[in-house]
Amino acid sequence: MQPTTLAALPSPSAISGTVVVQTRNLTKQYGKRLAVNNLNLDVYQGDILGFLGPNGAGKTTTIRMLLGLIAPTSGTVQVLGHDVTPNGRTMLPRVGALVETPALYLYMNGADNLRAVGHALRGVDEARIQTVLGMVGLAARQKDRVRTYSLGMKQRLGVAMALLNDPAVLVLDEPANGLDPAGIVEMRELLRALAKEGKTIFISSHVLGEVQQLCTRVAILNLGQLVTEARPEELTQGTGQYIVFVENAPGALALIQGQPWGRAAQLDANGALLTASPDGRGRSLNKFLVDGGFIPDSIIYQSESLEQAFLRLTQGGAQ
Ligand SMILES: Nc1ncnc2c1ncn2[C@@H]1O[C@H](COP(=O)(O)OP(=O)(O)OP(=O)(O)O)[C@@H](O)[C@H]1O
Ligand SMILES: [Mg+2]
Structure with a gap:
């Protein structure tokens, strides 16, 4: 057996695909600290990009800029061909997101939480709510108050919220947080199925075994800078x-x-x-x-x- 070098191979999606998320010289400075430093990243349609980095590397800050939740200090973000600006409304309907822990109404049940979010979005009917509850494995618990949910169940409900509007791009900040081993497998299968439908998935995680199995690309951030962007197989030569x-x-x-x-x-x-x-x-x-x-x-x-x-x-x- 000879060691194979995959370093020269671009991702299959990069050959044929459309760039769905693009950052150019993206920078965010908090005081003297460069949380994100000159980030250039291309994510192609159908990719499942694992966004990795130690605590404080700048992952959540980047994700907030991708979603237009905070403004970059300099540089640009494009999602689905649109410039993202804070409070810009052009892209948000086609992007689903879960950033860190989901914001949930604890006194309401799971389905009602989704109905509340669905109300704010357009075109989310009861059938869609039941579909996403099924997708994240919460159909049987939908009538229980969220207060009684486990951490993993809350996380799933957060993913369900992100899926409500059938987004083209799904941005998930540590979705495996709190999931048990069976939940991690279910999440992996769900995300794979979504990517097969052509959705693009941008996911930050510290669960590296999971990322290795799930992701088509891996980007590693350290001290706000991109250290590498590659197929997982390239990094595990x-x-x-x-x-x-x-x-x-x-x-x-x-x-x-x-x-x-x-x-x-x-x-x-x-x-x-x-x-x-x-x-x-x-x-x-x-x-x-x-x-x-x-x-x-x-x-x-x-x-x-x-x-x-x-x-x-x-x-x-x-x-
Ligand atoms: N609102 C803020 N004000 C000041 N500094 C901030 C702010 N948000 C983030 N930072 C700093 O920016 C850096 C990057 O933080 P960020 O939350 O993006 O890291 P992360 O990669 O998501 O880490 P983790 O793996 O712990 O979630 C850290 O040094 C953090 O302290
Ligand atoms: Mg974070």
């Missing part, structure tokens, strides 16, 4: 190391360590062998071990997790 499960791993280790390419080999905490290969390929490592009398049960090419890549790219970034 191989480490050049293999994990080998073999009987008598210490014996195999000793053999490998006698080779120039194998001096750094070691056993992990579970006794599996971590090693490079004579020429980088799994088959050569396999042959070397078999020739030496060690027949591997399995050889796995080790790639970096998104979490490892994130920490590498943002080290020292938390404020």
